[in-house]
Amino acid sequence: MKRALVALVLLFTACSITPSQLASDARLIASGIAAVTPVLALLAPSQATAINDASATAHAAAEAVARATGADTTVSVRTLARVVGELEPIGARYLPVGSREATLLSAAASLLPVLFGAVGLAGASKPGAMGVDEARKVLRGTGRI
Numbered sequence: 001m002k003r004a005l006v007a008l009v010l011l012f013t014a015c016s017i018t019p020s021q022l023a024s025d026a027r028l029i030a031s032g033i034a035a036v037t038p039v040l041a042l043l044a045p046s047q048a049t050a051i052n053d054a055s056a057t058a059h060a061a062a063e064a065v066a067r068a069t070g071a072d073t074t075v076s077v078r079t080l081a082r083v084v085g086e087l088e089p090i091g092a093r094y095l096p097v098g099s100r101e102a103t104l105l106s107a108a109a110s111l112l113p114v115l116f117g118a119v120g121l122a123g124a125s126k127p128g129a130m131g132v133d134e135a136r137k138v139l140r141g142t143g144r145i
Helices: 002-015 017-042 045-067 071-094 098-116 134-141
Strands: none
Touching: 017 045, 017 071, 017 098, 045 071, 045 134, 071 098, 098 134
């Protein structure tokens, strides 16, 4: 019940964000991914090319969110979610729990429900491990890591 309530609150919060907040959140996710990429590539050298490609894809998708509208925004948000989804299992395998990089990756994943809700894809993403405000702080470098 509590999880459903949190998801509902996230949905209502997400749907009311401005286009500039949507762009900012997308860029925060991409910056978190960019910060995690070098460490993941070093720890998983056999996957370094895919990890670096994922980071570039996330950056391009975030910029597309910043300038797109309608269906284009939805595609870009899905792309960001796909990248996070690709990196999460690698991070879970190689990053120490509680490390800066693991926290950044968790924060990036925690913002996805906001983006999904804002583009009308509510329910397509599970609630994150941390609250939206805390995730933004972590990704901005002002939250606890």
